[in-house]
Amino acid sequence: MGIKILIPTPLRPYTGKQSTADVAGQTVGEALSNLVTQHPDLRRHLLDEDGKLRPFVNVYLNDDDIRYLDKEATPAKDTDTITIVPSVAGGMTAFACRIS
Amino acid sequence: MASFTDTQSATLSNDEILRYSRHLIMPEVGMDGQLKLKQAKVLCIGAGGLGSPLALYLAAAGVGTLGIVDFDVVDYTNLQRQVIHGTNDVGRKKLDSAADTLSEINPNVEVRKFDTRLSSANALELFREFDIIVDGTDNFPTRYLVNDACVLSGKPNVYGSIFRFEGQASVFATTDGPCYRCLYPEPPPPGLVPSCAEGGVLGILPGLLGIIQATETIKLILGSGEPLIGRLLLVDALAMRFRELKLRKNLDCPVCGSHPTVTALIDYNQFCGIRGEEARPTNAGIPEIQPEELKRRLVAGEDIYILDVREPHEYQICNIGGHLIPLGDLPKRVSELDSSREIVVHCKMGGRSAKAVEFLRQSGFSRASNLAGGILAWSDKVDPSLPKY
Numbered sequence: 339m340g341i342k343i344l345i346p347t348p349l350r351p352y353t354g355k356q357s358t359a360d361v362a363g364q365t366v367g368e369a370l371s372n373l374v375t376q377h378p379d380l381r382r383h384l385l386d387e388d389g390k391l392r393p394f395v396n397v398y399l400n401d402d403d404i405r406y407l408d409k410e411a412t413p414a415k416d417t418d419t420i421t422i423v424p425s426v427a428g429g430m431t432a433f434a435c436r437i438s
Numbered sequence: 439m440a441s442f443t444d445t446q447s448a449t450l451s452n453d454e455i456l457r458y459s460r461h462l463i464m465p466e467v468g469m470d471g472q473l474k475l476k477q478a479k480v481l482c483i484g485a486g487g488l489g490s491p492l493a494l495y496l497a498a499a500g501v502g503t504l505g506i507v508d509f510d511v512v513d514y515t516n517l518q519r520q521v522i523h524g525t526n527d528v529g530r531k532k533l534d535s536a537a538d539t540l541s542e543i544n545p546n547v548e549v550r551k552f553d554t555r556l557s558s559a560n561a562l563e564l565f566r567e568f569d570i571i572v573d574g575t576d577n578f579p580t581r582y583l584v585n586d587a588c589v590l591s592g593k594p595n596v597y598g599s600i601f602r603f604e605g606q607a608s609v610f611a612t613t614d615g616p617c618y619r620c621l622y623p624e625p626p627p628p629g630l631v632p633s634c635a636e637g638g639v640l641g642i643l644p645g646l647l648g649i650i651q652a653t654e655t656i657k658l659i660l661g662s663g664e665p666l667i668g669r670l671l672l673v674d675a676l677a678m679r680f681r682e683l684k685l686r687k688n689l690d691c692p693v694c695g696s697h698p699t700v701t702a703l704i705d706y707n708q709f710c711g712i713r714g715e716e717a718r719p720t721n722a723g724i725p726e727i728q729p730e731e732l733k734r735r736l737v738a739g740e741d742i743y744i745l746d747v748r749e750p751h752e753y754q755i756c757n758i759g760g761h762l763i764p765l766g767d768l769p770k771r772v773s774e775l776d777s778s779r780e781i782v783v784h785c786k787m788g789g790r791s792a793k794a795v796e797f798l799r800q801s802g803f804s805r806a807s808n809l810a811g812g813i814l815a816w817s818d819k820v821d822p823s824l825p826k827y
Contacts, residue, residue, distance in 0.1 A: 346604065347601055347602050347603070347604050348601065351766060393623065393624040394622060394624050394625060394626040394627075396621065396622070398683050401681075401682060401683045401684050402683075402684055403683070403684065403685070403686065406686055421672075421681075421683065423606075423670070423672070423683065424626075425578070425621075425622045425625070425626060426599050426600070426601040426604075426606065
């Protein structure tokens with residue numbers, strides 16, 4: 339199919355409640371870029387104005403943190419799973435209920 | 439409270455042997471293991487959702503000294519998940535309620551109560567007399583405070599956190615393992631809307647994660663099994679899936695790395711960008727109307743359009759007949775509104791509606807104002823038959 343991306347609960351309001359997404363991409367960066375194209379409301383929560391991943395969000399390729407691989411340039415294939423891991427603390431999360 | 443001398447904690451009484459027999463007959467625990475538990479001193483930060491199951495099971499297991507830090511009071515809405523407190527405890531200090539329950543479960547445990555808010559001024563001192571710290575808190579500044587204090591004190595930090603029906607668990611701040619900052623070097627930005635809708639949590643969830651924290655604590659004390667060091671456990675209770683991600687110690691971590699720059703506790707509210715209490719965003723400058731005033735004007739027959747920006751499931755709990763457009767949908771559905779009319783916007787407590795009013799005013803709705811205190815205030819001051827939630 340494509341690369342599977344697991345969407346954490348706090349971000350599901352911006353993906354039409356979907357908990358996973360399937361995207362194309364040769365690298366993690368491409369996959370995320372395609373993800374926010376598919377779900378535009380997700381963009382400002384995941385990426386900053388320069389299109390870089392927000393620092394309080396971690397991204398894993400399979401079970402490895404991409405910071406320790408090649409960050410957004412990490413190559414990805416169709417059998418891979420990307421997991422977005424936000425910081426959570428009780429009722430608070432990194433992704434506020436904002437309006438555009 | 440009895441204080442335990444070294445001689446006492448070096449042996450088990452006949453009573454204790456009988457109590458812990460199911461531990462003692464397992465070679466993985468045995469007399470040696472039970473004595474380790476008896477001699478252990480664990481500090482539980484928080485006697486709430488995570489702290490409840492944690493403290494209950496650590497006491498049952500025979501951890502000799504349990505410190506509890508909590509300054510809060512038992513609230514009726516806590517009972518859905520904070521099982522260390524009962525209905526008769528509503529209004530009591532959580533510390534007292536928890537200590538009573540724990541003494542009832544196991545009078546052999548010395549419960550030390552710390553009726554204080556954990557802060558940079560007291561954390562290091564507090565942590566000093568304990569072996570393991572278990573973090574059951576619900577806000578970012580305290581997470582970072584506990585983490586840093588654990589690293590600086592050389593005490594492991596048994597971490598658990600929850601959100602709605604998902605949780606995370608790990609063991610941070612061991613000598614060779616990562617700390618919380620290795621995973622999340624930067625806190626999320628401030629100005630979070632206190633989203634009442636998002637504040638919901640499946641009652642069982644802190645139970646699940648709190649027990650995982652208790653398990654990890656016991657494993658650390660016994661020195662057995664494989665603790666979650668360098669491992670982030672992700673729990674999805676709805677799917678009942680458990681996943682694990684690898685955590686690495688960040689050699690450049692400012693707290694636990696090879697060249698630490700954080701060598702003392704800092705101002706964590708400032709670090710997380712919060713001024714004063716971590717609370718709702720200021721509604722300064724947003725025009726407000728009090729519930730009594732709105733009621734008076736409606737009864738007088740004035741033409742006021744009520745807009746409710748809560749979620750559909752909240753509308754089902756109670757409503758005042760407002761037109762429902764959830765906050766997140768407002769930009770797309772703003773054409774349903776008439777900017778020539780006076781619009782009063784409300785939500786549960788006034789936070790989301792303030793954002794809505796700000797948005798509407800910026801979009802040309804000059805007659806939009808916020809119902810101060812939301813539907814909860816309406817229930818308090820105008821119509822007590824409306825349930826609170």
